[in-house]
Amino acid sequence: MNEFHGQGQSETPAPFSPTCGADSTESDSDKVGDLNARVIDRIDGASNGSGKGPLLICVGGVHGNEPGGVHALQRVTKKIREQGELCSLAGTLLALRGNCAALAKKKRFLDVDLNRAWAVVDLERVCTQDSDFDGATDQEVRELLSVIEKARLEERPIGLLDLHSTSGGGPPFSVVLSNKPSEKLAARIGVPCVHGLNEAIQGTLTSWFSDVVGPSIVVEGGESRTEETIRHLEAAVWSSLAVAGLLPDDHPFVRLARQLLSQATEEMPHHVNVCHREPIKAMHFHMASPGNRRFKSFDYVHKGQHLADNKKGPVVAQKDGFLIMPLYQNKGSDGFFLAEPCEDPSL
Numbered sequence: 001m002n003e004f005h006g007q008g009q010s011e012t013p014a015p016f017s018p019t020c021g022a023d024s025t026e027s028d029s030d031k032v033g034d035l036n037a038r039v040i041d042r043i044d045g046a047s048n049g050s051g052k053g054p055l056l057i058c059v060g061g062v063h064g065n066e067p068g069g070v071h072a073l074q075r076v077t078k079k080i081r082e083q084g085e086l087c088s089l090a091g092t093l094l095a096l097r098g099n100c101a102a103l104a105k106k107k108r109f110l111d112v113d114l115n116r117a118w119a120v121v122d123l124e125r126v127c128t129q130d131s132d133f134d135g136a137t138d139q140e141v142r143e144l145l146s147v148i149e150k151a152r153l154e155e156r157p158i159g160l161l162d163l164h165s166t167s168g169g170g171p172p173f174s175v176v177l178s179n180k181p182s183e184k185l186a187a188r189i190g191v192p193c194v195h196g197l198n199e200a201i202q203g204t205l206t207s208w209f210s211d212v213v214g215p216s217i218v219v220e221g222g223e224s225r226t227e228e229t230i231r232h233l234e235a236a237v238w239s240s241l242a243v244a245g246l247l248p249d250d251h252p253f254v255r256l257a258r259q260l261l262s263q264a265t266e267e268m269p270h271h272v273n274v275c276h277r278e279p280i281k282a283m284h285f286h287m288a289s290p291g292n293r294r295f296k297s298f299d300y301v302h303k304g305q306h307l308a309d310n311k312k313g314p315v316v317a318q319k320d321g322f323l324i325m326p327l328y329q330n331k332g333s334d335g336f337f338l339a340e341p342c343e344d345p346s347l
Contacts, residue, residue, distance in 0.1 A: 069221070
């Protein structure tokens with residue numbers, strides 16, 4: 001896929017309502033092995049006159065303790081269906097649950113992190129082994145692969161939006177891969193772009209998708225399990241629908257979504273590049289909470305500032321920069337990242 005192209009629309013839908021209720025994820029996300037449970041919704045709109053419009057795949061809940069993306073997708077798909085022709089898509093939105101089993105148990109993952117299971121060697125093992133030998137994450141990978149590969153057979157422009165949240169909180173931002181199509185997609189969403197982070201992590205869904213299928217980005221909505229984060233992620237989906245060409249940029253839902261994102265990221269740098277990764281390993285890592293306040297993404301920290309502790313003692317900032325994704329949960333392989341402002345690489 002090269003680029004998505006937008007389409008015009010003359011009708012005006014009802015006002016954007018980011019606080020509408022979300023359905024429960026737990027009641028229907030525990031049907032592992034049921035592809036109907038995997039799919040939140042698929043909405044096929046107009047076809048751009050060519051027979052096949054672009055297809056945007058949105059995934060929520062790749063980590064089971066981050067249900068906000070699922071809630072956001074339930075809200076968006078419900079609103080699109082309620083609006084009918086007033087919100088007609090010039091293509092297809094495919095909304096998926098990521099880790100169904102982990103969502104049901106409200107855990108990040110059950111055996112292996114699903115967002116570290118997309119390296120070539122792992123996919124080759126899953127695709128060649130008998131499904132009777134699948135672990136919990138193997139089964140999730142197998143089912144997601146089945147849905148995505150089926151979508152690829154449609155031979156149309158295709159992109160991926162992977163919705164996440166963080167344990168440390170902070171404003172919404174995107175995690176961008178270092179390729180032009182993904183960079184162009186991310187730059188138009190309306191949130192700060194973090195470059196170089198995905199390259200520091202092996203085996204992510206977006207890395208595989210970008211290498212094999214088409215443009216892909218991650219949007220981090222804020223602190224897990226908060227209403228604010230769900231609204232940020234919902235707004236990111238509406239904005240992405242316009243970037244992908246499924247809705248026009250001047251659609252009222254898109255305009256209001258981008259306004260919400262702009263307000264949430266005021267005074268944030270537009271682009272930053274990761275300059276330091278703090279791995280956890282077996283170091284009994286624990287983020288600090290100075291003055292009983294947790295660090296948040298995009299907090300500006302200074303060289304030598306106490307950020308965390310491990311079994312060797314205090315962990316301090318190696319340089320001045322923006323703190324990204326401080327870890328305040330038991331599971332995870334990265335304690336935090338540091339980033340510094342950079343130019344937009346998509347230009």
